[in-house]
Amino acid sequence: MDALQTKSKAKAVAVADEAPATKKKITGSEVLLQSLVNEGVTTLFCYPGGAIMPVYDALYSYADKLQHILVRHEQGAVHAAQGFARATGRVGVALATSGPGATNLVTGLADALIDSTPIVCITGQVFAHLLGTDAFQETDVVNTTIPVTKWNIQVAEAKDIAPAVAKAFYIAKTGRPGPVLIDITKNAQNELIEDAEYKKCESIRTYRPTPVLSMAQVDAASNLINKASRPFILAGQGIVLSGASKELIEFSEKTGIPVACTLLGLGAFPTDHPNYAGFLGMHGNYAPNVNTNECDLLIGIGMRFDDRVTGNVAKYAKQAKIIHIDIDKAEINKIIKTDVSVHADAKEALQALITKCDKKQHPLWMKSFRHLDDIEFEKVISKDIHPQGSLTMAEVVNKISDLTKGEAILVTDVGQHQMVASRYYKFRKPLTQITSGGAGTMGFALPAAMGAKMGKPNQQVVAVIGDGGFQMTVQELGTIMQYKIPVKILVLNNNFLGMVRQWQQLFHEKRYSFTEMTNPDFVRLNEAYGISAERVTERDELDGALQRFLDADSARFLEVVVGKEDNVFPMVPAGSGVAEVILEVPKK
Amino acid sequence: MKQEYTLEILADNEFSILNRIVNVLNRRRVRIKRLLAHEHEGDFKSGRAILLLYTTSDMIEKIKHQLEKLIEVEEAIYTEGSHLFYELLERSNNKQVI
Numbered sequence: 001m002d003a004l005q006t007k008s009k010a011k012a013v014a015v016a017d018e019a020p021a022t023k024k025k026i027t028g029s030e031v032l033l034q035s036l037v038n039e040g041v042t043t044l045f046c047y048p049g050g051a052i053m054p055v056y057d058a059l060y061s062y063a064d065k066l067q068h069i070l071v072r073h074e075q076g077a078v079h080a081a082q083g084f085a086r087a088t089g090r091v092g093v094a095l096a097t098s099g100p101g102a103t104n105l106v107t108g109l110a111d112a113l114i115d116s117t118p119i120v121c122i123t124g125q126v127f128a129h130l131l132g133t134d135a136f137q138e139t140d141v142v143n144t145t146i147p148v149t150k151w152n153i154q155v156a157e158a159k160d161i162a163p164a165v166a167k168a169f170y171i172a173k174t175g176r177p178g179p180v181l182i183d184i185t186k187n188a189q190n191e192l193i194e195d196a197e198y199k200k201c202e203s204i205r206t207y208r209p210t211p212v213l214s215m216a217q218v219d220a221a222s223n224l225i226n227k228a229s230r231p232f233i234l235a236g237q238g239i240v241l242s243g244a245s246k247e248l249i250e251f252s253e254k255t256g257i258p259v260a261c262t263l264l265g266l267g268a269f270p271t272d273h274p275n276y277a278g279f280l281g282m283h284g285n286y287a288p289n290v291n292t293n294e295c296d297l298l299i300g301i302g303m304r305f306d307d308r309v310t311g312n313v314a315k316y317a318k319q320a321k322i323i324h325i326d327i328d329k330a331e332i333n334k335i336i337k338t339d340v341s342v343h344a345d346a347k348e349a350l351q352a353l354i355t356k357c358d359k360k361q362h363p364l365w366m367k368s369f370r371h372l373d374d375i376e377f378e379k380v381i382s383k384d385i386h387p388q389g390s391l392t393m394a395e396v397v398n399k400i401s402d403l404t405k406g407e408a409i410l411v412t413d414v415g416q417h418q419m420v421a422s423r424y425y426k427f428r429k430p431l432t433q434i435t436s437g438g439a440g441t442m443g444f445a446l447p448a449a450m451g452a453k454m455g456k457p458n459q460q461v462v463a464v465i466g467d468g469g470f471q472m473t474v475q476e477l478g479t480i481m482q483y484k485i486p487v488k489i490l491v492l493n494n495n496f497l498g499m500v501r502q503w504q505q506l507f508h509e510k511r512y513s514f515t516e517m518t519n520p521d522f523v524r525l526n527e528a529y530g531i532s533a534e535r536v537t538e539r540d541e542l543d544g545a546l547q548r549f550l551d552a553d554s555a556r557f558l559e560v561v562v563g564k565e566d567n568v569f570p571m572v573p574a575g576s577g578v579a580e581v582i583l584e585v586p587k588k
Numbered sequence: 589m590k591q592e593y594t595l596e597i598l599a600d601n602e603f604s605i606l607n608r609i610v611n612v613l614n615r616r617r618v619r620i621k622r623l624l625a626h627e628h629e630g631d632f633k634s635g636r637a638i639l640l641l642y643t644t645s646d647m648i649e650k651i652k653h654q655l656e657k658l659i660e661v662e663e664a665i666y667t668e669g670s671h672l673f674y675e676l677l678e679r680s681n682n683k684q685v686i
Contacts (some may be wrong), residue, residue, distance in 0.1 A: 142603070142604055146608055150659070151659045204659065206600055206662040207601065329657075330654045330658070333650075
């Protein structure tokens with residue numbers, strides 16, 4: 001009722017004002033939608049509610065310009081926006097109402113902040129005169145989301161909406177990208193103002209997103225690189241975000257330096273390149289972890305030395321000089337003290353380094369990686385992909401990788417299946433790996449895959465999820481059904497919260513404290529949503545089922561029942577150094 | 589080793605700016621011993637916060653960069669000790685431009 005009354009009052013004022021004015025008047029809600037269209041937005045992931053109803057009313061007339069996807073929970077909206085952003089490199093947009101609608105976005109905002117994903121979330125808010133009165137569905141969203149956004153703002157007047165949107169998109173996508181939230185009071189959504197030309201934001205006085213490359217830093221870095229005999233590159237998502245994959249390949253080929261990728265860096269460097277050294281981190285490949293403590297120069301590019309990469313920092317690359325290239329100054333010297341830091345965009349820094357660095361090869365050093373690869377293959381990989389007993393996660397992912405030629409967009413959730421997928425999928429291009437890295441958000445994959453498919457409709461999008469994570473956002477099957485989003489959903493089911501169980505086995509004397517799950521019939525569940533589904537329990541059924549799964553033109557679900565107590569190795573146990581990586585369950 | 593530092597932050601005085609600043613310190617569990625904040629006279633836009641902190645040299649340097657990541661913050665500058673804090677406090681109490 002409030003909305004209707006206020007709107008009609010506002011219109012009455014507008015009529016009185018109309019006589020002398022010549023410019024058309026529009027509501028704050030229309031200003032918002034016009035602004036989104038001007039920012040190139042085409043798809044919105046949303047859920048309505050009382051405080052955002054004026055925007056919904058305006059959306060009715062914008063159906064030809066803005067595709068509205070009605071999700072089933074606001075967390076689904078924000079993860080879908082993240083998936084859209086990560087697949088396309090464009091800003092993803094989510095819309096929610098006040099109170100619980102807004103707080104349901106918080107997990108996705110935190111995820112997008114730590115994983116540098118450009119999204120803009122718009123929330124409705126109660127009328128400005130009710131702010132701070134504990135009004136129905138009033139939550140202090142701005143103060144709630146300060147720690148989980150790159151920037152946020154509350155707008156209480158229609159005239160401030162367009163500048164806030166312009167600023168939000170500029171901040172979300174420049175520098176180190178991140179999430180931005182705009183909280184708009186209902187009176188501002190209803191208020192009528194003169195239609196004005198949209199102005200994009202091009203600078204903010206106190207914000208300097210693009211550092212000026214220092215040639216002194218480049219010279220210092222190239223001096224270390226030219227002198228090194230065992231140099232090693234750690235490539236992070238910064239390479240993907242700055243579009244520097246081509247430069248990274250050129251730099252590695254010229255200098256002969258092996259390149260390992262972090263979890264979010266997968267896809268930044270082709271896994272079939274001879275200089276590819278593997279996947280880094282707690283469950284990464286053996287060679288890059290061991291050789292981190294053998295190299296004489298470590299070059300981190302667009303990565304942040306996360307604790308899942310470094311293990312115990314007191315035992316991390318102590319023998320090596322460190323170069324850190326990053327666009328975010330606060331990341332430099334945050335975890336690992338550097339010898340040379342290059343505060344710059346990865347692409348620009350690499351272009352400069354390609355010119356300054358000598359052409360070189362390091363055959364013996366490269367051979368040491370291949371030797372360690374052989375050990376990992378014998379002890380882990382061969383058993384994982386050619387197992388004797390029950391089906392393994394690795395053999396399923398390995399087959400999907402071969403069938404899709406490493407060119408699908410792979411969206412993973414969090415846990416054992418995520419590490420296995422990251423190890424065994426042979427990524428070849430940037431923007432093809434989407435996962436929740438820093439935050440480790442279970443429930444991320446299903447909505448993120450939905451968003452990725454909306455952004456890249458012509459690309460195969462495969463979500464790989466565990467039985468636990470799948471049930472955290474399973475309601476989004478409804479969205480997939482309604483909009484006929486042809487996403488492929490693979491659940492690797494071990495009827496356990498597998499990663500927690502693995503830790504319980506290794507570090508808590510196999511005391512499986514509340515990690516076993518009794519699951520529903522996933523096939524029938526999907527069929528209830530009109531999604532064709534299949535379950536595989538035997539190895540001889542797998543190839544045919546995977547082919548049907550990937551060939552389907554519509555959404556398709558596949559459950560593969562895998563070994564209940566399989567573990568993911570290698571593993572750098574928590575508190576250990578990277579070189580203390582284990583390849584099997586330690587003998588007591 | 590922990591010691592006192594005076595941290596000056598120049599920022600746009602948007603709603604929540606003090607929350608944003610204090611959040612960075614809270615997250616790092618850095619003690620705020622004293623805090624002085626004001627809008628620049630007649631400016632209605634920018635302002636300054638001056639904080640007396642008790643922390644380590646390593647932490648104050650990290651905090652400086654994390655504060656400078658805040659969109660509204662123009663600059664964060666720190667000096668060792670409390671001398672500057674009390675000097676600025678006195679000038680502020682005397683309503684001098686600081």
